[in-house]
Amino acid sequence: MAGPGWVPPRLDGFILTERLGSGTYATVYKAYAKKDTREVVAIKCVAKKSLNKASVENLLTEIEILKGIRHPHIVQLKDFQWDSDNIYLIMEFCAGGDLSRFIHTRRILPEKVARVFMQHALQFLHERSISHLDLKPQNILLSSLEKPHLKLADFGFAQHMSPWDEKHVLRGSPLYMAPEMVCQRQYDARVDLWSVGVILYEALFGQPPFASRSFTELEEKIRSNRVIELPLRPPLSRDCRDLLQRLLERDPSRRISFQDFFAHPWVDLEHMPSGESLARATALVVQAVKKDQDGDAAAALSLYCQALDFFVPALHYEVDAQRKEAIKAKVGQYVSRAEELKVIVSSSNQALLRQGTSARDLLREMARDKPRLLAALEVASAATAKEEEAGGEQDALGLYQHGLGELLVLLxxxxxxxxxxxxxxxVQNLMARAEYLKEQVKMRESRWAAETLDKEGLSESVRSSCTLQ
Known part of the structure; x- marks a missing residue:
């Protein structure tokens, strides 16, 4: 906080109050509009005397980029003004603080919460060839603490770049800076993907991978060729570990591409809350009801599960309390019907399982001269055994997928x-088992997500997830 003699700058139309933070050439204040609305805003105040040629260019780029953007996950630039001493950027105020504070008050975040920051903002920027170049938890703001809605902020270093444009100016914060920025001073838009990996790592493990006691130690870690190891605790899903390892690849040519990042199953942009979620869920339910009426229980179950994958984000997206309650009631009906269908499909699958086991025994007899085939069949048997254990679906699914990988090559x-x-x-039997299990896991996750959503929407989901950690 500022000392007792500290006085905020004066700006026509606004009352500037507390200082929210300061950076290289700007200080951000909380302010109130003097008009009747008394709207709360954040005002980024840049002293003209502190500006050199590069920082003027940065500021003009930030104004140009933000003036052309309207997006729910990007902090809005409402206006800008200037006087003889300062330039003022009047921004949307985010009462929830930043992601850095959110992480540190909770120590670590569960996967379900860490995933929330993977919103459409990065894709939105990438489609317009805008690179942020200073992604870090301090620049990801929470709209409020009651209903956390993440917003990307501080575009002071942002540039219009295509993935193959290279730059040679050092930008950003060393802890979150891609190695090629520090080591080669030569980089392209893929540096944002490295920063996303560092932020995810910090959210999941409590500190960034290059956390250091001194700048010398930090520089040594950045310049090292050592592969970044992921801690074993807390345990993460296979998809989450895969994404982290591919983001935190020191060599940008081997780092995950933007296209693969957005298509990655952990990011799962397809199921992010959007205005289309409800329509897609409804279309799938119509198909599910038709299959159900035709007596095709397996197909109906599959379609109900796919619909639930879109109903949950639809609940996150909906702001009208009455409409949200109506959607929740429908979701409850579909979950109940899916549970009934699960019993029907499960009994027929058990018969197939018994049939498959006897066929596997015969195949094992015929594979005595094929040790690799025998080993793959053992994995399939282990998957079947694991599936019959209470709560063993996820492990069984992993074993089925591993066994299928081998058996398809041998086939x-x-x-x-x-x-x-x-x-x-x-192979056909194992594929059917794996698909069935995938849907059981999905349905359980969808049901859990739907149950955690109350009238406060996303905030309750985030709170519940944090409590589970």
């Missing part, structure tokens, strides 16, 4: 004959 190389026929049947 492709197997010559025609009885063994090939049995192997083909085994």
């Amino acid at each position: 492709a190389a197997e010559p025609p004959g009885r063994r090939r026929e049995l192997l083909h049947t085994e």
